Amino acid sequence: MPVSARIGADLKAQIARGVYPPGSALPSTRALAAELGVSRTTVTAAYDQLVAEGYLETRPGARTRVAAGILAAASPGSAAPVPPHRLSAFGRRLLAEPAPPAAPAPAIDFRYGDLSGDDFPVLAWRRALNAVLLRRPARLGYGDPRGLPALRAALQAYLWRARGVSCSPDQIVVVNGSQQGIDLCIRLLVDPGDRVAMEDPGYGTARRAFAAAGAALLPVPVDAEGLQTGRLPGLGPARLAYVTPSHQFPLGGVLPAARRQALLAWAEGCGALIVEDDYDGEYRFDARPVEALVSLDRAGRVIYAGTVSKTLSPQLRLGYLVVPPGLSEAFTEAKRLADRQSPGLEQAALAQFLAEGGYERHLRQVRRRNAGRRAALLAALAESFGGAVRVEGAAAGLHLVAWFEGVPAAAEAGMAAAARAAGIGVYPVGPLYHDPAARPDRAGLLLGFAGSEPDAIRAGIRRLAAALAAAHLTAS
Numbered sequence: 001m002p003v004s005a006r007i008g009a010d011l012k013a014q015i016a017r018g019v020y021p022p023g024s025a026l027p028s029t030r031a032l033a034a035e036l037g038v039s040r041t042t043v044t045a046a047y048d049q050l051v052a053e054g055y056l057e058t059r060p061g062a063r064t065r066v067a068a069g070i071l072a073a074a075s076p077g078s079a080a081p082v083p084p085h086r087l088s089a090f091g092r093r094l095l096a097e098p099a100p101p102a103a104p105a106p107a108i109d110f111r112y113g114d115l116s117g118d119d120f121p122v123l124a125w126r127r128a129l130n131a132v133l134l135r136r137p138a139r140l141g142y143g144d145p146r147g148l149p150a151l152r153a154a155l156q157a158y159l160w161r162a163r164g165v166s167c168s169p170d171q172i173v174v175v176n177g178s179q180q181g182i183d184l185c186i187r188l189l190v191d192p193g194d195r196v197a198m199e200d201p202g203y204g205t206a207r208r209a210f211a212a213a214g215a216a217l218l219p220v221p222v223d224a225e226g227l228q229t230g231r232l233p234g235l236g237p238a239r240l241a242y243v244t245p246s247h248q249f250p251l252g253g254v255l256p257a258a259r260r261q262a263l264l265a266w267a268e269g270c271g272a273l274i275v276e277d278d279y280d281g282e283y284r285f286d287a288r289p290v291e292a293l294v295s296l297d298r299a300g301r302v303i304y305a306g307t308v309s310k311t312l313s314p315q316l317r318l319g320y321l322v323v324p325p326g327l328s329e330a331f332t333e334a335k336r337l338a339d340r341q342s343p344g345l346e347q348a349a350l351a352q353f354l355a356e357g358g359y360e361r362h363l364r365q366v367r368r369r370n371a372g373r374r375a376a377l378l379a380a381l382a383e384s385f386g387g388a389v390r391v392e393g394a395a396a397g398l399h400l401v402a403w404f405e406g407v408p409a410a411a412e413a414g415m416a417a418a419a420r421a422a423g424i425g426v427y428p429v430g431p432l433y434h435d436p437a438a439r440p441d442r443a444g445l446l447l448g449f450a451g452s453e454p455d456a457i458r459a460g461i462r463r464l465a466a467a468l469a470a471a472h473l474t475a476s
Contacts, residue, residue: 007038020066089192094208097208110447116452145336147320148347152320158354163281167294174341179205185240185275190240196241197238197240197241198220199248200222200435201433201434202434217434220232225255225256226245241266241273242275242277243255244276244277245293246281251393264293304322305320373457374394374449376454376455379458385404389402401447404445419467432446
């Protein structure tokens with residue numbers, strides 16, 4: 001902090017303590033400078049700043065004084081208790097939902113959602129950014145809330161090639177990650193009390209967002225093929241369904257064609273909309289990625305949410321929605337009110353990266369690297385645990401679930417704590433269930449593998465096995 005700023009801070013503290021009450025004169029700048037051993041210019045700068053902030057006032061030919069009306073701070077223990085702030089109904093519902101715990105990252109972290117920093121295409125992204133910067137516009141202003149036209153055109157072409165999605169650029173809304181896309185869907189489509197069907201277990205942050213909005217959640221069980229669509233007719237009417245059909249989160253099932261058709265028929269029959277979260281649909285290791293659910297939609301019932309958080313970086317905060325034509329205007333205005341637009345420079349760079357083919361080249365490379373990480377994790381689990389662990393959901397995506405046979409579900413928290421004490425981050429499956437009674441009574445851990453290299457993955461699983469054995473948290 002500059003010397004003049006430190007002097008100003010000290011003077012404000014003296015005023016707050018009542019050493020200099022309102023209307024009292026301060027030492028002259030010359031006297032205070034001599035006392036502090038600084039230049040008079042430095043003290044004058046401090047006084048001028050406090051005058052600008054309203055702490056001091058000056059008059060020609062008179063000493064600088066503390067401004068009238070400045071109150072001294074209350075003495076400790078004398079202040080009246082501050083009443084609790086009144087939150088809206090949304091705020092109260094938000095705090096009623098448990099937030100994810102915050103803790104320093106362990107040495108080896110299997111947290112889902114993290115990517116390896118080595119995978120980010122630094123040189124290619126820098127070239128794209130440089131190309132954008134060289135096209136500096138004559139005027140800087142706000143753009144289309146839906147996103148840059150060049151990016152929406154590039155996304156339209158990419159989605160048709162990679163995900164089988166046929167849409168117009170006018171249907172695409174660029175958002176700050178898929179989470180903002182989900183939030184916009186809730187704002188526009190869900191009123192308090194509206195019934196929303198969700199996979200169980202499912203994505204906890206989406207469930208928390210719907211619950212905070214006051215939705216009545218309808219948990220629908222999943223199995224190895226994803227959402228059990230045969231359960232939908234028994235739910236009664238619903239406003240919306242939130243699903244992850246290309247890679248169910250967290251159990252990894254891929255919704256087959258018959259269930260996709262049943263889901264679309266249910267939505268059309270009861271007038272519901274479907275939010276399709278395609279959070280990591282680009283990753284499939286035993287076959288070509290399946291086409292998105294929205295590619296089968298003929299009635300305008302599906303809102304498709306995509307993101308680059310699992311392909312480039314979650315720090316970019318870039319995602320996109322594909323909305324039915326009849327909802328385009330509403331989503332545009334909701335985005336305008338939320339934050340005007342997503343960052344323009346990053347949008348333009350992504351458009352450049354997509355148009356020149358760099359994005360899909362990068363995707364092929366990271367798909368191979370993540371296949372190697374996945375293989376290392378599967379081999380390490382087999383080596384360290386053998387038949388005591390059953391793996392689910394490893395055919396696609398960037399995570400899997402390890403079920404520990406013979407270990408009760410109640411042991412999950414202890415397993416995570418023992419692992420963290422050994423410097424390993426693992427994450428229980430239990431909190432992802434809306435209905436605890438619906439989950440199997442065996443411990444499960446969600447293990448993401450895209451943020452670590454194969455050697456670290458192997459070392460982490462060995463340390464996990466040792467920590468669980470020492471804590472007597474493995475099957476006997």
